[in-house]
Amino acid sequence: MKKLIKSTADTSLSFEEYEFQFRLPVVQMGLLCCSIIYIAGLPIYLSLFPEELHGVIFWTELPVVMLPLWLLTFSYFYEVPLLSEVRSWLAAYVYLAAGICHAVFNTLNHKYGTPMVGDILPMIFLFGCLFCGLNTKQAGITSGIIFLSIVSATLWADYAWPIVVNQFAQWLFFIAVILFTNYQSQIMLRKVYDYQKELKNKSSTDSLTGLLNRSALDEHFAVLRRQSVRENKAFCLLIIDLDYFKELNDGHGHLEGDQALVTIANILQSSARRPLDCACRWGGDEFIIIFYDVVYEDISEMCRLIKERLQYSAINNPMSEFNGHQTITIGGILGKLGHLTDREIINLADLALYEAKQEGRNTHLIHTYNTSDRNKLNNAKTENNLADSTSSASESNCR
Numbered sequence: 001m002k003k004l005i006k007s008t009a010d011t012s013l014s015f016e017e018y019e020f021q022f023r024l025p026v027v028q029m030g031l032l033c034c035s036i037i038y039i040a041g042l043p044i045y046l047s048l049f050p051e052e053l054h055g056v057i058f059w060t061e062l063p064v065v066m067l068p069l070w071l072l073t074f075s076y077f078y079e080v081p082l083l084s085e086v087r088s089w090l091a092a093y094v095y096l097a098a099g100i101c102h103a104v105f106n107t108l109n110h111k112y113g114t115p116m117v118g119d120i121l122p123m124i125f126l127f128g129c130l131f132c133g134l135n136t137k138q139a140g141i142t143s144g145i146i147f148l149s150i151v152s153a154t155l156w157a158d159y160a161w162p163i164v165v166n167q168f169a170q171w172l173f174f175i176a177v178i179l180f181t182n183y184q185s186q187i188m189l190r191k192v193y194d195y196q197k198e199l200k201n202k203s204s205t206d207s208l209t210g211l212l213n214r215s216a217l218d219e220h221f222a223v224l225r226r227q228s229v230r231e232n233k234a235f236c237l238l239i240i241d242l243d244y245f246k247e248l249n250d251g252h253g254h255l256e257g258d259q260a261l262v263t264i265a266n267i268l269q270s271s272a273r274r275p276l277d278c279a280c281r282w283g284g285d286e287f288i289i290i291f292y293d294v295v296y297e298d299i300s301e302m303c304r305l306i307k308e309r310l311q312y313s314a315i316n317n318p319m320s321e322f323n324g325h326q327t328i329t330i331g332g333i334l335g336k337l338g339h340l341t342d343r344e345i346i347n348l349a350d351l352a353l354y355e356a357k358q359e360g361r362n363t364h365l366i367h368t369y370n371t372s373d374r375n376k377l378n379n380a381k382t383e384n385n386l387a388d389s390t391s392s393a394s395e396s397n398c399r
C-alpha cells in the first residue's frame, strides 16, 4: 500500500484535488484524534457500564459509527482503493451517524436513564465540517440534519424549556461558526490556488509571444519522453528560425520585429493542437515546436503549411529573396527519441537547422533518428520549400 502524498499542493491539479492535498494533514490529524478518542473511550465506558457489552448503545455505535470512522481514518492515511468522492460521502455519513447517535442516546439517557455516551458533539461538528474536508454544501446539509435530530430528540425528551433553549443556542452557535470557517477557508484556498496558477503561468510563458518558455519546455520534455518510451511512439522536434531577422529589425525597427515574432508565434501555437504537442520560444528569433506520434509525411506537410501561413501574413523583410516576404528555416529531428536527453534531441534538431541554413534560407530539413544507433543519424531527408511557384527566387531555392 502506498501512502497518500503529503507534499505541498501543486497547481497542476484540479482545484478539488489541490484542496484535498492542502487540507490532508489537518484532516488526517482530526480523524486520528477522533479515532483515538473513540478507541480510548471504549474501555473506560465498558468498565463504568459493563452491562453495556451486551447493550444496545455499544452494539449500535460500534458498527454504525466507530468501524466506518476507523475505515475512513485508515483511508486518509493509506491509498486504499476508495474514490475521493466515495471517501467524501463516507466522511459525511460518519459525521451524520455520530451526530444522530449522540442526539438519540443522550435523549434516551435523559428519558430512561440509560448510560451516558459522553458529550463529544462539538468535536464531532468540528471533525465533520472542518477536519474531514467536507465541502461547505455537504457540511451545511449534514449539520442541518444533525441539528434537526437534536431538536426532535430534545423536544421528545421533555427537557425543561430553559435547557432546550440553551442547548439549541449552543448547537446553532457551533454550526454557524464552523460553517463560516469552512466557507472562508474554501474561499481563501481558491484565491491562493488562482494566484499560484497565475504565477505559474507567468513564469512558464514568454511575455512577448505568450508561448511556453524554456523552463516550461523542460517540464514538457520530461512528460513527453516518458510517454514516448511507455507507448513506444515517435515524436518530432523542430527548431524554427526567422531568416535575416536582424535586417528586419534594422530596416523596420524593433517594434515591427516584435510584431513579426508574435505573428510566427501565433502560427506555431495554432499548429500544435494535440495535448502532447507544444510550441515554445527558445530565445531571440528561434522557436521550438514538438509534435507527438507523427510520421515524416505529417511533419513535412506541417512545415509546408507553417511556411505558407507565414507567407500569407505578409511580413516584409528588406533582405528577403522571396517577394520581400519574411521567411523561416526549419531544422528537425523525428523518431523514437524518448531515450535521448533533452540536450541531445535539441542538438540533433540544431544540426539539421544548421545544414538547412547552409543550403539556403526558406527551407526545412528533417532528420529521422534510428533508435538502434544513438550516435548515427539515418535517412537524412532534405525538403524544400516555399511552394511559391510564381516566385523565381523561391524556385532557385528548390533542391
Ligand SMILES: Nc1nc2c(ncn2[C@@H]2O[C@H](COP(=O)(O)OP(=O)(O)OP(=O)(O)O)[C@@H](O)[C@H]2O)c(=O)[nH]1
Residues within 6 Å of the ligand: 208, 241, 242, 243, 244, 245, 246, 247, 249, 253, 254, 255, 256, 257, 258, 261, 283, 284, 285
Ligand atoms: N524585435 C526583436 N528582436 C529580437 C528579439 N530577440 C532577439 N532579437 C533580434 O534577433 C536578431 C537575431 O539575429 P541573428 O541571430 O543574427 O539571426 P538572423 O539575422 O535572423 O540571421 P539568420 O538566422 O542567419 O538568417 C538579433 O538582431 C536580435 O537583436 C526580440 O525579442 N525582439
